[in-house]
Amino acid sequence: MAAIFRKDSALVNDEAEASRIHNKGCYGEPQSGGSLKLNLLEALYLFESERLSITTQAGSEMTFGDLITYASRRIRNFEVRYIVYSEMRRSGVVVNLADDDSGMDFTLYRRGDTPKNSSPDSYVIALSERELFDASALLSAGRGVEGTGKHLVLSVVDEEGDITHYRVKLEEPESRSREHLSGQYSGILLSDRVVVPDSEQADKLRQTGFYGNRLGSGLQLSLIEAVHLMGKKSLRLTSAKTGRSVPLNSVIELCSRIDQSFQEKMAVYEDLKERGFIVKTGFKYGSHFRAYDDDPEKAHARYLVRALPSGYVSTWPEISGSVRLAHGVRKEILFALVRGDGVDYIGLRRYIL
Known part of the structure; x- marks a missing residue:
């Protein structure tokens, strides 16, 4: 089967062949007169699969190298997009180029679905592992997909051409757990943590909000927990060095330093507490927090959470490690982007085609 190469497409003129290609794999756009117009990615994939030969309009046969060279000059991010496209096609799913104004690379159909019987399930963005993870850009892309009834998939290509797919979801995490904090507590400010020495107060803080960790008969609090409790006017601190009362603003200055x-x-932390979660450090899991629905000594955390500043960028290998670690301990990871008007939560999880 032969196609004639044109500027940014290849045309299959034989009506029977055109119909077979289109009907079997949903490739191309049928034209008047029965021909089929293939975009460059479709034409290259069919050529690579030895299902199509391509000639110039002068009749000369084109090689794989000819097509690769031309496509790389005409298509933005060609090699990454083609690697993703060809892998998806080889896996047996239908994938098409997205509209130019969508900001996406592809539309992806569920396995077994086609444009003839359904709508796309997902939008796909193809990325190189060398590109930066831009949290704000990802949030914007996620918001652009919201309301369309589709998912957002990121397909990240490493230097050897292997692909890791991630499904993106903008989350509004909520927990039905609510603490009933009451009373006044006294703590001692050390260099980078707080101790509540009174055993009765320590017991009550553990029972009402699962704060801190035991230290002898007392309770050790993180500075973040201490600032939270001071903000609730439930905790008063004295300095271990001076014995003087320490105001909230001084603790915040220490923490920032x-x-x-x-x-x-x-x-x-404050946002997760408002949403009803029990919040503990996530250090051992490579994140900032673990978010629980129930007693951390009896239940597993629902989320690992990383707090990100506005404008946060990182490398994909770092992000990949965070997602893999969360998956390995059967937790979901949330990237919490702090902006002027609040906190936005971006969920990433591995996705199998």
């Missing part, structure tokens, strides 16, 4: 991420971590 020793932890450059404090402001966004504090904002995310």
